[in-house]
Amino acid sequence: MDVDRDVNRDVDMDGDDTTGTLDEALQRLHRSGPEFEGWLSNHGPMAVESLVRGGQAPRVHRWLDHYERRLDDMPAPTLPVRDDDWKSALGDPRRLADWITFFERAVTERPWRDVLAEWWPRLLPGIAAGATHPVIRVGHAVRTLLTAEPNGPRLAELAHGLGYWAARHQPLPPLTALPSAPDASSALDAVPIVSDMSGGILARFGRLTGLPAWAAGPVDPDSARERLGELVAAAVHRYATHAHGNPVMLVHAATAPNAVLRTLPALPRELWPASLEAAWAASAAVTAAYAPADAVPYVSGASISPEELFARAAAHGDDHAIKFTDTALDVADSTALTAAERALHLIEPV
Known part of the structure; x- marks a missing residue:
């Protein structure tokens, strides 16, 4: 498989977005929750990463102008997820914002690869949760982090994906x-x-x-x-x-x-x-x-x-x-x- 195909006009030789569009789009999308209309998945972050990666960055913001109309705001946090009691919150969709906050803090305090390595085996049994959208969102976030300099929006996107997965976790x-x-x-x-x-x-x-x-x-x-x-x-x-x-x-x-x-x-x-x-x-x-x-x-x-x-x-x-x-x-x-x-x-x- 040729995962590193060269069809990306707006991605440099190291895989980084040279337009700034992806970071701008992620910041827009992080105001919204990972789901809308009850449980439908917010595909925005995954789609815009694909668009930028595929050389279609000029389309992104106009695409988002249309897509954002259907999204719901990020839900309010309820109770912080604790390192010593995370199992009680695993698979609880009411804790979406709590889990995202938990991972936002984690990827700020520790290298993102360490956070991923710790939580991947914990989340993997629930890979089919959310119709597989959480793991797909994580995959797009990781692809960016592997080919671009980690920064605030890109690390936050990984946190949103992992948090979504943890909240919807269901084997x-x-x-x-x-x-x-x-x-x-x-x-x-x-x-x-x-x-x-x-x-x-x-x-x-x-x-x-x-x-x-x-x-x-x-x-x-x-x-x-x-x-x-x-x-x-x-x-x-x-x-x-x-x-x-x-x-x-x-x-x-x-x-x-x-x-x-x-x-x-x-x-x-x-x-x-x-x-x-x-x-x-x-x-x-x-x-x-x-x-x-x-x-x-x-x-x-x-x-x-x-x-x-x-x-x-x-x-x-x-x-x-x-x-x-x-x-x-x-x-x-x-x-x-x-x-x-x-x-x-x-x-x-x-």
Whole structure:
């Protein structure tokens, strides 16, 4: 996978945003909470990071002018999260602001990598929480911090992502390890679809009983990273033929494991195997909850460059389409580009 593709007119050779747009956008967005209208996720920080990374910084503020209209203000804090009693607040969405404040202080007082390494294994069992949006938000924040100088807005964004994850933390139900295929693509094909697709994602996750054990067993860190890249590619490719099941929700079967892949370089290597296992669980769970029974062949209508494709995604304007195209360009083969085209076709543009 070519995660460091050179399609970024507004990002310098070190990966830093040369326009200042990302920091300005993050400061705007941090006035808002991580959710709106009850529990819908604020995709703004993830989308603007993708736009700037993909050379579309001039579009960001106008995009935000439209997107911000739907957002809610940051909720008021209730009770500080304490280092010696954090477990009592884990998974309590009423403590969103408390958790964000906790992590804002943590990344100010300590190196951000140390904070991430401490909390990653604590949060990883709840990777599917919030429809996987918290880990995706963390992945975008970490990508920025790995390629740019840490500063106030960028560290605050990591704190918002980790706080969101902690507040929404909710593990999947106990699952039986089912027989699996040797490769990620066949393993996703083997995921049993939930029989009752009524209700939202929490209801559907609650009906899961087992997933293929593709990521189970001992694996060394380098193999874990390689297999995680394989999973991202397989999920992106599968979108091209299965997205009609739910074009928006099935985006996360690819973007969630890619968020984990983007985070690995910032983590101790000993955490990589568990990260693979969690990423697989998240991708497979989303697949089980939303994939259709049958594939529909989809062939790209014309050859298009990665730069042109991402410009089309930016013009399309939907946050999920932008983020999926960003992930598809990390895979960067012809099937991945076709999958991104499929997203732009199926997801309603803004």
